[in-house]
Amino acid sequence: MAESELRPDLRLVPTGSVRFHERPERHRTLRLVERIRAEGVLRNPPIVAVMQDGHYLLLDGANRVSAFLELGYSLVPVQVVNYGDASVQLKGWHHLLLERDALPLRTSYAALSGVHLRPVSRAQVAHLLELRQVYAVLVENETAWWGLFPAPAKAEIDVHEYIRVLSGVVSAYEGLSRLERIKLADYEQLPQMVQAVVQHQVCLFPLLHKEELLLLAAQGMMIPTGLTRHIIPGRTLGINLDLAFIRSPLSDADKLAHFQAFVDRLSMEGRIRFYEESVFIMNE
Structure with a gap:
């Protein structure tokens, strides 16, 4: 078993040192703010990778x-992972839009500079997307496919x-x-993915x-929300960290020591377990 499987790399880092690659969703952020205020607990740590300048790229x-x-x-x-590891993969999402009345996206996209x-x-x-010869492809009700080409x-x-x-x-x-x-292993899956949807655009x-x-x-450039997804083996889930020490007047050095002691205690008590098999998580 690899060292990373025995114990994840958990750190307490300056919040301002974390670099976003996508814009947060404001409504979800506010829901989390209220939950953290009410519970005072962090369930799962964000996942980051170290950048060349010493900052942290936020992966999840x-x-x-x-x-x-x-x-x-x-x-x-945070949990720190090695972004150069081939097992850490960057994948993508596609967007399925569900509305009774379709949005005039063709008109909007034709007007883009x-x-x-x-x-x-x-x-x-598949060829156009894999070679990035289009910015995107708009699918309307599985009958019309429109490529957004550079001009x-x-x-x-x-x-x-x-x-x-x-x-x-x-x-x-x-x-x-x-x-x-939605994610697609093959674009031929699209009809099955949306067959139950009467009115849709993708x-x-x-x-x-x-x-x-x-x-x-x-x-400092960010992409729109909900387009990237990372495949990260060995994600840390369920640390359920009491955040009272972060809100306390302790010095940063004391807060770091408190966090390290918390992680060491998890390890000594045998509460860090690595599962090789895929699992379903239904706690959120």
Whole structure:
């Protein structure tokens, strides 16, 4: 068993040293703020990776870190993972929009600067997305597929330009439609995924790469919410840390010592257990 499996790398770091790569969801942040105030407990630590400048790239837990900032907590407990490890994978979500009346997305996207909207076939979609030759693909009720191409045409879209257009794509429906995040191993799965939905639109997105995410975070650029998902083996769940010490007038050094003693106690009491098999968690 690897050392990381014996004990996760849990740290207490300055909240301001954590770099977001996506925008937190305000309503979820506020719900978390109220829950933390009421319970005074952190159930699962956010997950981060160390950046070259010593800051921490936030991989999972944007709303938790945002809640700590909202509460004025200067320190946040995190789990640190090695982002260079091939087992830590960056995947993506697609967006299924569920509304009785479809939003005029085709019109909105045709008006985006630097975008040429044109029909594509289902057979083209995987190729276009994998090579990032489109900003996104809009699917309307499984009958019409529209590619958002760069204008003028480019062999591959620059990541900064991609994020600029992506913000416009998502803002056209964000807050205006009930949204479900979906993942597809194969775009042929899409009809089965949405067959029970009478009226729907789907936005399909190319994947980002880990190196690009590091670059964007270092430059202070954030992508829209709900597009990235990380596959992280050995996630720490259920630490149920009492946050009273973070709110206390203790010095940062004393708070760090308190947190380290808490983690050491978990280990000595045999409460850190590693499960190799996949599990279903139903506690949130």
